[in-house]
Amino acid sequence: MEFDAKTPIYYQIEQYINREIIIGHLRPGAQVPAVRQLAITLTVNVNTIQRALANLIGAGILVPERGKGNFVTTDQKVLGKMKQSMIEGEFKALYDHLAALELSPEEMTTAFAQYVQTQQGGERHE
Amino acid sequence: MEFDAKTPIYYQIEQYINREIIIGHLRPGAQVPAVRQLAITLTVNVNTIQRALANLIGAGILVPERGKGNFVTTDQKVLGKMKQSMIEGEFKALYDHLAALELSPEEMTTAFAQYVQTQQGGERHE
DNA sequence: ACTAGTGTACTATTTATCTATTACACTAAG
DNA sequence: CTTAGTGTAATAGATAAATAGTACACTAGT
Incomplete structure (x- = not known):
């Protein structure tokens, strides 16, 4: 699995399991x-796995x-x-960052819609 | 300024200056x-500032x-x-995560649009 | 009982981040 | 030349994250 070097691996594993x-x-x-x-x-x-699972257990998910x-x-x-x-967390992150760029709500939605469009046709994976 | 505890401060400062x-x-x-x-x-x-600026200088932005x-x-x-x-980076993060949740492109755009709506009326800051 | 498969605990080590502190180098203004 | 304001470099220490390795405890099947 690929991890973002700038966020803790244990946290990314938590997210991954949540998604699963x-x-x-x-x-x-x-x-x-x-x-x-x-x-x-x-x-x-194993310790890193354990740390992620411990958090999920603490949250009652596991x-x-x-x-x-x-x-x-x-x-x-x-x-x-x-x-x-x-x-909500995913949305909030994008919303806050776009708000920091002083985009209006309308601009946000249309800009994101356009981006999704570009991903439609151009999903080349080599 | 408030920082996300899970991402390097120097990186968040880079992003902050880029936004400015x-x-x-x-x-x-x-x-x-x-x-x-x-x-x-x-x-x-100061060293943390310096590290952020050094990266921006390396990128030719400063x-x-x-x-x-x-x-x-x-x-x-x-x-x-x-x-x-x-x-693009902002959009890609949300897109990838929603794709991992197996949302269709249509669902993504409408879901985000709805979220932005909810932020409209309820922008209480206390 | 034994064994294989589970989770769990602990210590040690490395690396990245961040802080604290001191010092040095260049520029501009007096 | 001195001074105040800039960036820059270098060292040392603290903490968090991740790895490596070992050991222990519980469960189920044989």
Whole structure:
């Protein structure tokens, strides 16, 4: 996996797992891959995985069972809040930065719409 | 100034100065505030300011003149590229994350438009 | 019991970031 | 020439993030 060098890896892993849950690759009640397996998959140290999972456990998103593994919570309230704050966070980051560039709300939406357009046709991956 | 704890301060200062240039608070040829002054204003160490400025100088956005100060370049080509990459970078971050959430392009634009709407009425700052 | 697969804990080491402090070099004004 | 204002360099120390490696604890299947 590719990481942004300017943000902590453990944090990026938290986001990644959250996304996997939102998408449905990890369903409520499902077991998260073993820490040692995740470490290999994400080419990262076990301790870094552990730190990310610890945060997710603290947030109630994952539920640990010693000797068995970590499992996605079945608490829909927790999952709903997580999804909400994930998306809101993404939007807020862009909104704040564009606001700092003194773009009007209309300019923001149209500019972003235009960008999405450019990504449509030109999705070349080499 | 407020900094995000999860990204290097020097990098956030680079972005901040870029935005000041884009907005027009710092015009081409204008002198950037003195490093010691910036350190006080941004409540940050001089070395951190220096590191940010060094990167901007390396990018050709700022031009240093020993004993006099740092000045915004008058090279419109450089400034144009900077502005372009700043905005593109913002858009790309949101686009990639929403794509990871498997949103369609239409959903992205409408969802962001809706978010901007919510920011319209509710801009309470207390 | 044994074993393989889980999570968990701990220490040590490296690297990047940030701070603090001091010193030096150049420019312009008096 | 002196001084105040600039940038610049260099050292030392503190903290956070990530790695490496080892060890321990619990669970389930044999």
